[in-house]
Amino acid sequence: MKSISLLAASLCLLASAARADWPQFMGSDRSGVSAESVALADSFPGGDPKRVWMVEVGAGLAGPAVSRGKVIVFHRVGDDAVAAALDAATGKAQWEFRYPTDYQDSFGFDPGPRAVPTIGESEVVLWGAEGMVHCLEFETGKLRWKVDAVAEFGSEQGFFGRACPPLIAGGLVIAEVGGPDATVVAFDRQTGAVKWKALRGEAGYAAPVLAKVGGKPTAIFFTRAGFAGVDPASGEVLWDVPFRAQMHASVNAAAPATCPATARFSPPATRWAARFGR
Numbered sequence: 001m002k003s004i005s006l007l008a009a010s011l012c013l014l015a016s017a018a019r020a021d022w023p024q025f026m027g028s029d030r031s032g033v034s035a036e037s038v039a040l041a042d043s044f045p046g047g048d049p050k051r052v053w054m055v056e057v058g059a060g061l062a063g064p065a066v067s068r069g070k071v072i073v074f075h076r077v078g079d080d081a082v083a084a085a086l087d088a089a090t091g092k093a094q095w096e097f098r099y100p101t102d103y104q105d106s107f108g109f110d111p112g113p114r115a116v117p118t119i120g121e122s123e124v125v126l127w128g129a130e131g132m133v134h135c136l137e138f139e140t141g142k143l144r145w146k147v148d149a150v151a152e153f154g155s156e157q158g159f160f161g162r163a164c165p166p167l168i169a170g171g172l173v174i175a176e177v178g179g180p181d182a183t184v185v186a187f188d189r190q191t192g193a194v195k196w197k198a199l200r201g202e203a204g205y206a207a208p209v210l211a212k213v214g215g216k217p218t219a220i221f222f223t224r225a226g227f228a229g230v231d232p233a234s235g236e237v238l239w240d241v242p243f244r245a246q247m248h249a250s251v252n253a254a255a256p257a258t259c260p261a262t263a264r265f266s267p268p269a270t271r272w273a274a275r276f277g278r
Contacts, residue, residue, distance in 0.1 A: 023067040023119035025165040026255065030209045053091030058082065060112025061163075067119040070094065070138070074126055076101060076112035081128050083117065085141060095141030103130035103161060114163035118173075123189065125173050129161030133175055135192060145192030152194075154179035156202050158224070159251060163205050167219060169232040176221055178203025183223055186235060196235025201225050205253035213238070220256045227256070 020028065020035040027034060060075035071086040081101040085094040103111055115127040123144060126134040131150040136143060149155035155162065155177040164176040172186045172195055183199035199221075206222035210232065213220075219232040226243035230236065244252055 021067040021119075023065050024168075025063070025065075025116040025118070025207045030207060030255065031257075052089075055086065055091050058112060059110050060114070061110055062113045063116045065117045065119050065124075067138070072117045072119060072124055074113045074115075074117050076103075081113055081126075081130075081132075083124065083126055083134075083136065083141070085124075085138075097134070097136055097141045097143065099128075099132065099134065099146075101128060101130045101132070103128070103157075105129075105161060106157070106159060109160065114161055115165045118166045118168055120168040120173075120189065123168075123173075125166045125168065125175075127162060127164065127166050127175055129157075129163070131155045131157070131162055131177070133166070133173075133177075133187070133192075135173060135187075135189070144190070145187075147187065147192055149175070149177040149179070149185070153177050153181045153185060153197075158202055158205075159249075160205065162203065164203055165207050167208050167210060167232070169210055169217075169219060172232065174208070174219055174232060176203045176208055176223065178224070183228075184208075184219075184221060184230060184235075186232070198230050198235045198237055199223065199228055199240065205251050207255040209256050211256075222252045222254065222256055224252060226252075 026032045057073060057075040058077035062074040065072045066088060069088050071088050072083065074083050079100055080098040082096060082098050084096045087094055105111055113129050118125045119138060122138050124136045124138050133147040133149055135145050156179055167174040171189050173189055174184060174186045176183060177185050180200055182197035183201050183203060185197050186195045188195055202224035204223045208219055208221045210219055213229055217232055218229045218238060221228045224244060226241050228240040229238040231238060
């Protein structure tokens with residue numbers, strides 16, 4: 001076990017009803033930009049910030065997600081992957097969900113989960129390093145549905161386990177599972193039923209993002225093979241551009257940076273084809 005102080009003074013600011021939530025990796029729109037207009041302090045008169053609370057967690061590389069007064073943490077204790085909801089003000093556990101995991105890192109690194117939980121209006125979606133997708137009720141932690149992406153889609157572990165945080169788009173949960181049957185799969189938010197599959201091949205390590213490309217809603221994925229834009233409603237592949245290092249021992253890991261929704265620009269495939277003659 002390891003102790004973690006979540007810099008509770010700052011965390012409580014994020015979780016407060018008067019402040020913006022941080023419900024998924026890199027914030028509400030995955031841009032890394034807070035909607036808050038409050039200036040950050042450059043000093044702390046009277047000494048360091050007071051630690052409000054601290055909890056012990058197990059193995060893992062997944063950061064917390066914060067929404068409506070709850071902090072969702074995802075880690076590993078023994079042979080269990082554990083998701084827990086903590087009160088943002090006190091650190092007190094509100095619920096806990098466990099499932100067995102047999103993940104072993106190929107390089108002997110951390111055996112815990114990698115993907116930050118994604119919080120929706122009524123659910124929390126987990127993507128485990130071993131290849132399990134779980135959708136839980138946000139208020140209670142009760143299991144809504146689960147999918148074994150290894151058994152269903154041939155999800156591949158890759159170098160460092162499965163790490164891309166799922167997207168929630170409309171009535172869908174979209175996960176980059178990575179496998180010969182499908183790179184990206186969309187599930188019904190309520191039932192877990194498969195709604196569409198897109199692309200084939202290994203996943204990357206970059207968080208997928210939602211944006212408007214040429215005025216069209218697009219889910220953008222930086223897979224092991226390159227950049228791809230997919231219609232989040234239908235799964236139609238709008239563009240797919242190869243982009244990766246030549247050496248085998250490499251990964252694509254930087255989350256795509258998006259322009260404002262009002263920006264007008266051509267899909268990357270169009271621009272790159274013109275530039276490189278593809």
